[in-house]
Amino acid sequence: MSSNCETCMFFCYDEENEEYYCQVNLDEDEMERFMRDEYKECPYYRLEDEYKTVRKQM
Known part of the structure; x- marks a missing residue:
């Protein structure tokens, strides 16, 4: 997959399993x-944008 999981909003850390x-x-x-890797890019990827809500409030 060519998308970067580390910047995706669905990529989370589990402290209990430490992964x-x-x-x-x-x-x-x-x-x-x-799992068959039929996608070139992850179709579920969403950029994690912490300031998105703040911009809407302005």
Whole structure:
């Protein structure tokens, strides 16, 4: 995948297991396509933008 998981809003750290993981909730069909690497880029990628809410408030 060419998208960078580290900047994705779904990429989270689990303190209990001390590892990062993707929080996207996929059904069986989506998971199969994702695991087969049928995508050139992750279709679930969203840039983590901490200031998005602040910009809307201004």
